[in-house]
Amino acid sequence: MEVLSSLKADQKRFKYVGKGTQFAIIYFKNLLFTIFTLGIYYPWAKVEELKYHYQYTELHATRFTFHGTGKEVFNGFMKVYILFFLLVTFLIFGLQSQNEILATISIGIFYLFFILIIPFAIHGAIRYRSSRSSWKGIHFKYLGNKMELFWKYITGTLITIFTLGIYGSWFMVDVRKYILSHLRFGNLSFDFKGKGESLFWMNLKFILLFIPTFGIYSFWYYKNLWKFYADYTEITQNGKKVNFNFSMKTGDLFELILINFLLVFITLGIATPWVMVRTYTFMFRFLEINEGLDTNSIQQVSYDTYTDAYGESLVDFLDFNFI
Template identity: 30%
Template sequence: MSKRRHPFYFNFSSGDYYLLVIKNFFLITFTLGFYIPWAIVSEKKYVNSSINLAGNNFAYHGTGKELFLGFLKIFVLFVSVSFYFSFLSLNGLDSLLAISVLVFYALMILSVPYVIHNSWKYDMAKTSYMGKRFFYDSDFQAFLIEFTKEGVLLLCTFFIYFPWYITNLTRHLCDNTRIGNIDIRFEGKGGQLFGIMLKGILLTIVTFGIYLFQHRANIIKFFHENIKLYQDGEEIEVKSRIGGGDIFINVVTFALITLLTFGLGLPYAILKSKQLFIETLSIEGEIDFESFEQSPSYDDQYVNNLGMSLDEGIDAAF
């Protein structure tokens, strides 16, 4: 018996999105960048509210104020460090300066697990479907242990372990996430991803890059289709219909729209790209949307916004 299919839809209005982009551009310019946190949040709210599943839209509940507090902490941190480095340099303390710079960059690298953990926790707590919030139920210590163990193996194998590294971290994040009475699990294996990556590299070389689009599609399908949802013991599968041809057409279309409009069509090109990746997704199985229960929320906790802000700040910079 075939499973019931519930496709995702991305219902957007290019006019509304253009107005949002224009508003964000001018406010960021006039406020000398201080509006960036609110711009990021408004973008997330628009995208989430455009994603529809079974007649219901997703929603994002983060606020610019929360993100701004995180950005403010980062700003104060970097200004303080800059003054400290300048003080050492002006007083000829070159040896101490060199050590301080190394320590600073080491701490930046060590902050990566904190950024990943807290940004995921924040985003899950601020994302809802049918009024029910997602919930990431893992403490930082557990994630840090997993991240450190996987990182050591990655370095010891000269990055050959990367497929296992990324799948195991993805598993930790997914397996500790739920929405209401639906548990999320990631069942992908590092060996599977290694095979996909090895095949992709070899065929991309042999085909002079042509296979790269199909390789990208295979990677996307691996991560999407290895996500399983469980409600009252019933398995619900995630399916992806994306193919290499879809990605090739998307890349060409994105480039043409952007170039032929001298950049003015970029917002529309971005939306069409998001539409492709969202509307090739579906969930299959018997799911009771009406029996969702409310997950715990982190609305009253701002401690997590620093990690989320670091993550968003990096995204905004690049």
């Protein structure tokens, strides 16, 4: 019993301590400002909400900090929307030109852009978010190369298409491994040890059981998926490897989704900020780092002063949530 309690004490637990009413004031204020400014205020709203969530997320009783600014995100959004405006303008010009070749080229470029831009969006978003995130004054850092990730993503996409989606699970695991293996936190490094075949069988089981169970199997699927991503994420400190642990049960997830749905439905969406806080509180309650990590010996080696939020804004624009 003493050994067990000592191991439990050595586990580093995450905790989200935000308050629904407190966050609701920020949420609805940002919503109103964004509407009244025709969306211009959105970058500042996003940063304020991110700072709130970081500030009220704890690891081992110490909170995280987000250092991004509304101006950085706004500059990123301007680049994205100017590029999108040019693409749409060219698309409209091509369609109205009554020239079949030009119309085909404009459509092809428009859709090809959204396929080819995704790896650059992922790279930029992770580099920006990691460089602007810290804990105990120690910053994260992403060392990935955007062209390496680009070719890895394009190759994986093509193989997935040619295999009618079968390779998709290996592709997703490969991308996650690349990203995590290039992520640093002070003198800590990360890796992902999950296998593509494990994710494939998980996905196949979901496809086969979704209709016969009228979608109820989704609760088991998402619980297993989140546990897969967490449990196989590895931290290396001075040659010693430590894993995350996600201990949520299927019944816990069912309760979360059911109550969240009822809250949003009954209040016609007004309860959304309370539901967000409730979800963060729930998710972090089950996430911990196993015994073996010495948080007192984490040291800042070097950190990235990357402030270009172009990738962050592009991920937002594409509604592509990979981080």
